[in-house]
Amino acid sequence: MAPFASQVFGHPSGHHRQARAARQAVEDARDQVAELLGAAPGEVVFTSGGTEADNLAVLGVLGAAARRPGQETVVVSSAVEHAAVLEACRAAAARLPGVEHALVGVDTHGVLDLERLAEALDARVSLVTVMLANNEVGTVQPLSDVVALTRRLAPGAVVHTDAVQGAAWLDVALAARGVDLVSVSAHKLGGPKGAGALVVREGTQLEPLVVGGGQERERRAGTHDVAGAVGLATALASVAKDRDAEAVRVGALRDRLADGLLDAVPSATEAADRKSVVPGTCHLCFEGVDREELVVLLDEAGVCVSAGAACASGALEPSHVLAAMGVPARIARGSIRFSLGHTTSPADVERALAVVPEAVARLRG
Template sequence: ANAPDAVLHTDAVQATCWQDLREISKLVDVLSVSAHKFGGPKGMGITVQRLGLEIDPLIVGGGQERDRRSGTHNVAGIMATAAALRATDTTRDAEVARVTKLRDALVDGVMSQLDDVVETVPRDKRVAGIAHICIAGCESESVLYLLDEAMICASAASACASGAMEPSHVLTAMGVDKKHSMGALRMSLGHTTTEGEIDRAISALVGVVRQLRRNKVKA
């Protein structure tokens, strides 16, 4: 990253709620975040650019936003983004602790009632708001369908590959066998998540997996 003429950009969209961007921004040339990830309006973003670094603008014209993006300022969006970022910065430590507790309760609740379930990432390496497990004996697509009927939102992949149904090449590279990776499940938590919702998600997921495993045995 420190090679001559190398520019390091970091997509920090997922980090804002969980890490102090002041520390991250010191290590990179350009950093970008999206407001909707920390409670701000959709369509708004922030770019942090190292002093002295020149980047050609994608939109030219009036020279707004320091010649980086021309066009009329979205003042309401800017103010809302700033307010959301300020609130996130103020409550981050408490929210990380609260959501981490809920996330671990979700995973523990599922694993205490179902066998052959593996945690994908060590707990001290996880983002607080993401629970990822792999369940043997059922396929992600079937689990998601039945969870959707129970009004539980989940995914079998990252948000940017939400339609993917093949075993994840990332899980394969991490050493997760196909028996488990075919049942990969990703669940997200946030500032609105409650203990009651965690209990309901555990109950729904355990019931879904048991149903699918029974059906598989009968078949």
């Protein structure tokens, strides 16, 4: 990325040689992203990250659908989507005439209820949005079933997946085969913050959210973030190269951490079924503990964990994901996500195993 933030400083929409060099970098990055996500280069729209990609998918498709005369339309989402999808669905229902939002629940492990999905699908549905992997508990969703059901029961609908959390661990080209719109974010892959992309399959009707200079084939105006596009492509390529070996290595570390903590901490529980969870996520509930207090204690001991989605004020929202899975509020209150990745070592896991049981005991005491 560094040369594109300093030396190759041309404006990619310009026409002189410096501009052409910047443009070439964006187009090379587009080719790379397209190949890694199983898309054609013209189907890749660079965005400012996962949130914008999700917003563009939801509001863009529903904006186009709502303009078709006299038609009521429905967006169907899972109940455990990231706020970038859920709030976009809610905004579409609030702002666009004739748009309804239908939520489909999950089972106790966070897996989409396909029977309920089938019941929600009919000819009025224009968009179905189901994430590849969940950001709180890590559950991977049955996307190929979602695509098959949608094609059969709501043939006019397009399918979107938020692959922001799944792309580090799964081959998106395979896992999202047949999906019309795919969101990714660079910073979940070791790339820069503030860069992402939406794959928009050729023929998908989509209204732009950002209009102006007509960049990205009129789907997302604004001067390109050249370094961001290069960073996203490089991060995706680097993850793809080591994905299988890393999934095995990190999965083993996660199992050691989860099993060790389930053994060492009385009445600790694991919300999701580990068999269908991405290798980098270890989500545990420690009943009788306040997760915000646990985060602070662990931070002091050098273990950085997440207590769920923080809103802009930094305060914790109750987890809609755990609520949808039927986890009682008193247990959800003590839930923590340990995230493991390419920098996580066995020593990190041993450190967490040494620190967490004591911290939980202290808070319970």
